[in-house]
Amino acid sequence: MEAVTFKDVAVDFTREEWRLLAPPQKELYKEVMLENVWNLLSVEGEIRPDMKVTPTEVSFSVEETEKQKFMSDGPDNLTWREFCVQSQNSSVPEHQKMNSEESRECNQYAKTFKHRASLAGYQRIHTGKKPYECKQCGETFSQKFQLAGHQRIHSGEKPYKCKQCGKTFRENSHLAQHQRIHSGAKPYECKQCGKTFSQISSFAVHQRVHTGEKPFECNQCRKTFICSSNLAVHQRVHTGEKPFECKQCRKTFSQSSNLAQHQRIHTGEKSYECKQCGKTFRLRFDLVKHQRIHTEEKPYECKQCGKTFSQSSNLAVHQRVHTGEKPYECNQCQKTFSCSSNLTVHQRVHTGEKPYECKQCGKTFSQKFSLAGHQRIHISEV
Incomplete structure (x- = not known):
């Protein structure tokens, strides 16, 4: 220290x-x-x-x-x-x-x-x-220098300047913390896992991972969190607040990270690349799911029959085989289905849509497997 x-x-x-x-x-x-x-x-x-x-x-x-x-x-x-x-x-x-x-x-x-x-x-x-009071907002302090530092919030004064990047700060201690970005200094070390931090506040939050302490509680659902920022984000679930807005389509989000992910739709950016096949994805989560194709990992298991799946959504659909649940209903004939894709295929009976076309003869089909069966005719002709 x-x-x-x-x-x-x-x-x-x-x-x-x-x-x-x-x-x-x-x-x-x-x-x-x-x-x-x-x-x-x-x-x-x-x-x-x-x-x-x-x-x-x-x-x-x-x-x-x-x-x-x-x-x-x-x-x-x-x-x-x-x-x-x-x-x-x-x-x-x-x-x-x-x-x-x-x-x-x-x-x-x-x-x-x-x-x-x-x-x-x-x-x-x-x-x-606390005898020293700010005349602008009424906040009180025990020391005069604390009041002087606080008053810079109102005046906007930032007298402490970083010589490397020019950024200014209200407090000398804030400048000292900032300079660790340039120096790479991380003086606070966790004795349990060895991870180091540049700020004592980040170090204190990290230690709760080991202790299991979650001092911040939601008044509405009693869910607890290790830091106040996580609680603030969670509370937007109850309030419906979405302060982060996309300037291109005006869609709003409760978290800045969700906005950043959404903006890749407009920019076309796909920053997550599969090292095995080169395919790129907008979301890291989508890359993780894709990589299971290469690893053949299937972490989601049905407790009733033991069948495993690479994605949780596929397991959810499969479990309806056991429960008999069919939540998707056709508005025209009221027939029900266990997954949305089956409903989409069924609705083509009513609409007459046939999106699958044979490139050799031009014949169209409402289902992909019907096109595959048809293409065998051309293969046998060869």
């Missing part, structure tokens, strides 16, 4: 950019940066034990390659070290400062702090107090 240092929560300004800031903006910047420092110190070993945060790291005891950056001019032409030392002494109101004899201990975890503001910020973790 990567250690968290001040550079992970700092926002850098050039000297020219700093001079362009108004005095209130400079004061807000100082407050946010100081609170970041105090919060890093206050959560050491408590909120995330894997964070190796130490006072020396926050005091800019950095690697040699980074010293030049942090010793360059900071706000008001001070070095960053001078700025933080000075600010820690001057920016904290007198009533918030503590002397060495005054209690600086958190009663719940016996943790000590240099400033009362740091203690107060840390205690909000336990009390749940």
